[in-house]
Amino acid sequence: MAFSHQSIEAKWQRYWEENKTFKTSDDDLERPKYYALDMFPYPSGSGLHVGHPEGYTATDILSRMKRMQGYRVLHPMGWDAFGLPAEQYALETNKHPREFTQANIDNFRRQIKSLGFSYDWDREVDTTDPAYYKWTQWIFIQLYKKGLAYIDEVPVNWCPALGTVLANEEVVDGVSERGGHPVVQKPMKQWMLAITKYADRLLEDLEELDWPESIKDMQRNWIGRSEGADVRFSVDGSEQTFTVFTTRPDTLFGATYCVFAPEHELVDKIATESQRAAVNAYRDEAAAKTELERTELQKDKTGVFTGAYAVNPVNGEKLPIWIADYVLASYGSGAIMAVPAHDERDYEFATAFDLPIREVVEGGDISEAAYTEDGPHTQSGFLNGLYTDEAITKMIDWLESEGKGERQVTYRLRDWLFSRQRYWGEPIPVIHWEDGSMTHVSEDELPIELPEMDEFKPSGTGESPLANATEWVIVEDPATGMKGRRETNTMPQWAGSCWYYLRYIDPDNPDALADWEKMKAWLPVDMYIGGAEHAVLHLLYARFWHKFLYDIGAVPTKEPFQRLYNQGMILGENHEKMSKSKGNIVNPDDILETHGADTLRLYEMFMGPLDASIAWSSNGLDGARRFLDRVWRLVADENGALRSVIQKDADTDALAKTYHETVQKVTEDFENLRFNTGISQLMVFINECYKQEAIPASFIEGFVKLLSPVAPHIAEELWSILGHEGTIAYEPWPVFDESYLVEDEVEIVVQINGKVRSKLIVPADIDKEELEKRACEDEKVQEAIQGQTVRKVIAVPGKLVNIVAN
RNA sequence: GGCGAUGUGGCGGAAUUGGCAGACGCGCUUGACUCAAAAUCAAGUGUCCUCUGGACGUGUGGGUUCGAGUCCCACCAUCGCUACCA
Structure with a gap:
């Protein structure tokens, strides 16, 4: 008979809630700690998706196992509830x-609770709660005070349809991620956070983290540190000078022209009369291009000659200065020296516009293509004969001694565009005074709460809807009577998620982000699981804030997340990404109804490796349920009483090896997030039990404990049936006895020329010579090598014997 | 184009200090139970052949080795990230 998942799950969820089974104490400091963190969800209107429980189940298994192993465990959940979708919805529905x-959060909470996760719900946080964002604003003020938050006029992604500015990550293929509206470039005053000041540390400290190497690589690439030199050029016949950044200063003798980004500040000053019209036309054209057009048109290089010439600092040659949009204003100095012989982009441009190409590194054929490999330098004065590394060093030394340049490091990483022109975000706690000055709000006035408003339409001018809340916006300094306007920009969604893991540690603290001693007791996060879509931005921003907080003495560790793991995606049954339009979405509520939470948890963990993207299979789900039914029937009879096959004093011999192997494998596999293989071992154990006449109760109890992190409701119920009171959640985790794992006799494979021809049962401790002898004496071996000469015998004790004969 | 990852039965996947390829699950086949079906239990299930045996087999082609899914080289395919970053 199948167990009734609905009554069992309701019963135990009620029990856990009423008994506060998973309430985490901040005492017990003598016990080792474990902080298992999920990437908290954005509570969308469509509710939980089957992808959510995958990561949540993984951390829940670890949390439950660690509790049973005697750890004090912090396992919280909360809501990343600010964000653009809510704002859009507010606009549509008013x-x-x-x-x-709030309604979405309630729905998410209900769904998550129905899955039986062992969160300490007393620590729930909500980024939109003023008591929470008070501290988000506090962090902003600290950044501001250190000069790390500043206003700059920067070209931003302006989306006319949404009436707001978007971050790069919200623009996909030149259109807004939400809605697919066109996006154009427009310069605007924006708040920026100086994450680039932390670039080196964000890069270096990756080394100490136990993160997937691929994620570290993505962060390294994103930071994009490159070493090279700044080289100063003067403009011929003018006082103007400009700087270029290059990673190949060794090729300076091969520079045949220079290129400025169209937006470069010098363009206006140096363009000659005859070229001015063409230059202006090109620049207007480039400015009008959307991101989409720039990327789509990247195939063909375009550009215009400015009419001006630069003077090469190493040899005094005059180099024509061009403008072209293949040079980006935002990287390096927005100007380059072009060495077409040894740079593919410059080669392409030089070929298109018939500019000279001069070889300075030997080894390639520059009539065919740019040569970017190493080689002896030529036509390069004091660098002749040197290879790249030496030539770079020597050139930089020369530039520095001549005062014409210096060693320089540049990053691809840009400062973080931090303002959003929206209502539904944390107000930036700054006041602009009528005398033109600007101050941050006093810390004791925090939080600056969002004003109540009836309408959420963007102002349309680029200002946030907050600009319409006149009463809120206009302030007067009680001391001086000076009037001012509150900052109307709000923070991006990333802000609240940058530090939520700190607030879980001390969620109700009115005086600090979190209590220092409590942070010392819990940080860093031991396991952080979430989707790979946050591999770069969220994780980089959070690391940046954490390092900053560390610098001002607000947190005790350098890094927030010691171990990170990215779960894969669950695809639809048709192997495609689940989406409404494809109609292949699986709703967890439906699965809970038909199969139960334990089955869903078990199935999602058994599908395959946690980091793989795997298609949903309703047959596979049925299989998971079948296993739980099989476990249930092994232990309980039709009336829910313990079956007689399970006996206190049953002989342990037949099952001991399998049992201890199971304890070992499950413990190791769970620890290393290999839930699929751990579960398969649980299945092996149950299959073995079904072959027994009698099963020792102690083994079944151990098994139920091993199962409990994955399928906690049924495990609790079985634990009761086995005659125990209360919860299994803090029962000691089973230990295995090594002595049951070693066998007296082992099976050895005998190969002839690498092919298995026979098998031997030999004592486990047999030595090499004896093993070899027994293998050669084997009947089947004798038969197989008849008439052949044995050339060589390889004997590996405990494994195999390979006889080479012909 | 760059960086990274992954290619194993009909399907999801196991196997990593190089040592019996295909654990476990799904699906399928057969049998038991049943009037019947479902459920359950039992047996089987990589492909092929001349079937008490044997050959072949981990994307393709080479290589190292007594022995390669695993190591090396080249290539192909798929996915993720990034896209003129000087």
Whole structure:
């Protein structure tokens, strides 16, 4: 008979809630700690997706196992509830975002609770709660005070349809991620955070982290540190000078022209009369291009000659200065020296515009293509004969001694565009005064709460809807009577998620982010699991804030997340990404109804490796349920009583080896997030039990404990049936006895020329010579090598014997 | 184009200090139970052949080795990230 998942799950969820089974104490400091963190969800209107429980189940298994192993465990959940979707919805329905955000949170909470996760719900955080964002604003003020938050006029992604500015990550293929509206470039005053000041440390400290190498690589690439030199050129016949950044200063003798980004500040000053019209036309054209057009048109190089010439600092040659949009204003100095012989982009440009190409590194054929490999330098004065590394060093030394340049490091990483022109975000706690000055709000006035508003339409001018809340915006300094306007920009969604893992540690603290001693007791996060889509931005931003907080003495560790793991995606049954339009979405609520939470948890963990993207299979789900039914029937009879096959004093011999192997493998596999193979071992154990006449109760109890992190409801119920009171959640985790794992006799494979021809049962401790002898005496071996000469015998004790004969 | 990852039965996947390829699950086949079906239990299930045996087999082609899914070289395919970063 199948167990009734609905009554069992309801019963135990109620029990855990009423008994506060998973309430985490901040005492017990003598026990080792374990902080298992999930990437908290954005509570969308469509509710939980089957992808959510995958990562949540993984951390829940670890949390439950660690509790049973005697750890004090911090395992919290919360809501990343600010964000653009809510704002869009508010615009469409004219409802306050808070209302339906609250409703969405309630729905998410209900769904998550119904899956039986062992969160300490007393630590729930919500980024839209003023008591929470008070501290988000506090962190901003600290950044501001250190000069790391500043206003700059930068070209931003302006989306006319949404009436707001978007971050790069919200623009996909030149259109807005939400809605697919066109996006254009427009210069605007924006808040920026100086993450680039932390670039080196963000890069270096990756080394100490136990993260997937691929994620570290993505962060390294994103930071994009490159070493090279700044080289100063003067403009011929003018006082103007400009700097270029190059990673190949050794090729300076091969420079045949220079290129400025169209937006470069010098363009206006140096363009000659005859070229001015063409230059202006090109620049207007480039400015009008959207991101999409720039990327689509990247195939063909375009550009215009400015009419001006630069003077090469190493040999005084005059080099024509061009403008071209293949040079980016935002990287390096926005100007380059072009060495077409040894740079593919410059080669392409030089070929298109018939500019000279001069070889300075031997080894390639520059009539065919740019040569970017190493080789002896030529036509390069004091560098002749040197290879690249030496030539770079020597050139930089020369530039520095001549005062014409210096060693330089450049990053691809840009400062973080931090303002959003939206209502539904944390207000930036800054006031602009009528005398033109600007101050941050005093810390004791925090939080600056969002004003109540009836409408959430963007102002259309690029200002946020907050600009319409006149009463809120206009302030007067009680001391001086000076009037001012509050900053109307709000923070991006990334802000609240940058530090939520700190707030879980001390969620109700009114005086600090979190208590220092409590942070010392819990940080860093031991395991952080979430989707790979956050591999770069969220994780880099959070690391940046954490390092900053460390610098001002607000947190005790350099890094927030010691171990990170990215779960894969669950695809639809048709192997495609789940989406409404494809109609292949699986709703967890439905699965809970038909199969139960334990089955869903078990299935998602058994599908395959946690980091793989695997298609949903309803047959596979049925199989998971079948296993739980099989476990249930092994232990309980039709009336829910313990079956007689399970006996206190049953002979342990037949099952001991399998049992101890199971304890060992499951423990190791769970620890290393190999849930699929751990579960398969649980299945092996149950298959073995079904072959027994009698099963020792102690083994079944151990098994139920091993199962409990994956399928906690059924495990609790079985634990009761086995005659125990209360919860299994803190029962000691089973240990295995090594002595049951070693066998007296082992099976050895005998190969002839690498092919298995026979098998031997020999004592486990047999030595090499004896093993070899027994293998050669084997009947089948004798038969097989008849008439052949044995050339060589390889004997590996405990494994195999390979006889080479012909 | 660059960086990274992955290619194993009909399907999801196991196997990593190089040592019996295909654990476990799904699906399928057969049998038991049943009037019947479902469920359950039992047996089987990589491909091929001349079937008490044997040959072949981990994307393709080479190589190292007594022995390669595993190591090396070249290539092909798929996925992720990044896209003129000087």
